[in-house]
C-alpha cells in the first residue's frame with residue numbers, strides 16, 4: 001500500500017458530543033466524494049451510537065471494554081482488517097468517553113508498525129456544562145480525566161454552549177486556554193463547527209500531539225501488569241501525577257423484558273443518581289406506537305423516534321462512577337411489571 005490512511009481520533013468525556021461531531025465529519029467527507037470508515041469503542045456491551053451512522057459506512061465495533069486498556073491489543077487487528085477489506089479514504093476512531101487519550105495515541109501508534117497511517121492531531125470534544133460544574137468542585141477522577149483529555153487535544157471543541165451562561169463561557173475559554181495553550185479552541189452548539197480547518201493536514205501550529213505529549217508528559221507503562229489491572233500514569237505539568245484506570249467506571253446494561261410507560265421512564269431518567277453520567281438505549285413504550293432512542297448526558301435527556309436496522313433488542317446502557325446497579329435494575333423491572341399490569 002503506498003498511500004498513508006489518515007486517522008482521526010475523537011476524544012472527549014461521556015456524552016460530550018463525539019458522535020454528533022462524527023456525523024458531521026461523515027457528511028463532509030461524503031460531500032467531498034470520500035469513503036470514510038469508523039471504529040467505535042463502547043465500554044458497554046452494545047453499540048447504540050452505531051445506529052446514528054448510516055449502514056453504508058464501514059464500521060468496526062469494539063465493545064465491552066476500553067481501547068486504551070482492556071481491549072487495546074484488538075485495535076491494531078481491527079484497524080488492519082478495516083483498512084485491508086474496505087480500503088477507506090479516511091478512518092475515524094471514536095473512543096469511549098472514559099478513555100485516556102494518551103493511551104489511545106499509543107495504541108494507534110502501535111498499529112502503524114503494520115500499516116501506513118497518517119495519524120492526525122487529536123480532536124477533543126468538551127461538554128461545557130459538565131466542565132463548568134466539575135471545575136467548581138475541582139476534584140474526582142472524572143474531573144482529572146476530563147482535564148487530561150483537554151490537555152491532549154490539538155483541537156478543543158467547547159460544545160453545548162447553549163447550556164452555559166455568557167459569563168461561564170468566558171471563564172471556560174480562559175480555563176481551556178490555560179490548560180492547553182497549544183490547542184486551537186472553537187465553541188459550538190451540537191458540534192456545528194467549520195469542518196475544513198479541523199481536518200486539514202496542517203491544522204495546528206504546535207506540530208503533532210505525540211511530539212508535545214512526549215515532551216510535556218512523562219508517560220510510563222508498567223508492562224508487567226496484567227491488562228485488567230493496567231494503570232496509567234501521566235505527569236502533569238503542574239507537578240502531580242494523574243493515575244488513570246477504569247476501576248471507578250461502572251456500567252450497567254439492561255435488556256428490557258417488555259415495554260415501559262413513557263412518562264414513568266422519563267421520570268426515572270430525570271431522577272437518575274448523580275453518579276450516572278451517561279445513559280442511552282432503544283426501547284418500546286407501552287403508550288406509543290413507535291420505538292424510541294433515548295440519550296442522557298449530564299442531566300439532559302433526548303428522545304428520538306427510531307426504526308433501527310437489523311436486530312436491535314430493547315436495551316439501555318448506563319455509565320457512571322460507583323452507582324448502585326441493583327437499584328437501577330430493580331426500578332426498571334418495576335416499570336416493566338407496572339406497564340404489563
Ligand SMILES: Nc1nc2c(ncn2[C@@H]2O[C@H](COP(=O)(O)OP(=O)(O)OP(=O)(O)O)[C@@H](O)[C@H]2O)c(=O)[nH]1
Pocket residue numbers: 012013014015016017018019020021049096097159160161162163188189190191278295296297300301302
Ligand atoms: N443541549 C445540547 N445537547 C447536545 C449538544 N451536542 C450534543 N448534544 C446531545 O448530547 C447527547 C450526547 O451526544 P453524543 O454526540 O452522543 O455524545 P458522545 O460523546 O458521542 O457520547 P458517548 O459516545 O456515549 O461518550 C445527545 O443527546 C446529543 O443530542 C449541544 O451542543 N447542546
